[in-house]
Amino acid sequence: MSTGRMRAIRLTRWGGPPVLTEVTRPEPEGEEVAIRVEAVGLCRSDLHVVDAAPGALPYRIPFTLGHEVAGRVAERGAGATGPAVGERVVVHGPWGCGSCARCSAGADNYCDARAALDTARAGTGAGLGRDGGMADLLLVPSGRLLVPVGDLDPVQAAPLSDAGLTSYHAVAGVRAALGEGASAAVLGTGGLGHLAVQILRATTSAHILAVDVREQALAVAAESGAHFGTLLRPDTAEVLRRRTGGAGVDAVLDFVGSPSSLGLATALLRAGGELAVVGSGGGELTVRKPGALPAGLRISLPFWGTRPELEQVVALAREGALRVETEHFPLPRALEAFEALRSGGVRGRAVLIPG
DSSP: OOTTEEEEEEEOSTTOOOEEEEEEOOOOOTTOEEEEEEEEEEOHHHHHHHHOOTTSSSOOSOEEOOOEEEEEEEEEOTTOOSSOTTOEEEEOOBOOOSSSHHHHTTOGGGOTTHHHHHHTTOOSEETBEEOOSSBSEEEESOGGGEEEOTTOOHHHHHHIIIIIHHHHHHHHHHGGGOOTTOEEEEEOOSTTHHHHHHHHHHHOOOEEEEEESOHHHHHHHHHHTOSEEEEOOTTHHHHHHHHTTTSOEEEEEESSOOHHHHHHHHHHEEEEEEEEEOOOSSOOOOOOSSSSSOTTOEEEOOOSOOHHHHHHHHHHHHHTSOOOOEEEEEGGGHHHHHHHHHTTOOSSEEEEEOO
């Protein structure tokens, strides 16, 4: 790698594949902070971005992929605040306007100016329209987007910024329904779902039921603390309802969002239950009264999570209550990691390591 240059995995055309190339090394100015990347997670959102048709997303190409990033502060702009040079951090990936009420509270994921940013094609955040962390260095707009992780392994820390944070945010949204004696179903126990199981165990007393189409994902769910797991079959709703005494579950966390998973979710829920749809698998629900949905159903569409929630996720990991199942790939083998994820062959979370 030549002086002033660095490696990066870039999306250069819609439909991919991404390419490993060299780009100019970023220099932080003002409030910006440069992070020496030590690990970057890979998830199905990256596949959605790479596979998107032209015009489907409000982003301009080319840009560097990667939104789950951990590393050390390498340089700071003259006006930067937050963690010092050399400190290990994880990056809060959704980048909003930085000045609205939501962003000021650390909720860039629900930035009040998001629609305007999309119209301007400014990008949702790291690796999502703006240069991300599948590179040797990541330029972060502000130190307020960094969360110190202490001596936490960067391979563990990186997936916390999406897989951990999104799962935590989804659980937080249904936690009020998960009192003593309650039950929760986790549909899809891969990169996010296995962490949702651990977060449910750490923050609620719910009886946790896990569903997936892969035996290995159910094995990870069991290791993560699920009380019962089953493959998706025609009788899955009946089997799980029997586990709740026939009443149905109090909350469903759907990390798939497909027609079949949403159908299962609504068949499982008891009256007054909570449904959090996290996955983007193309499923739809028809909302009508009267209709097929359980009476009193509350539906949420959680997106990512807030910076204060990321701090809580990091704290759980440092306490040993949260551990990510990972498979490691060096940065030059990124395309191999993409294909492993696409084929369903990744156990837990794929993590790229620039090295």
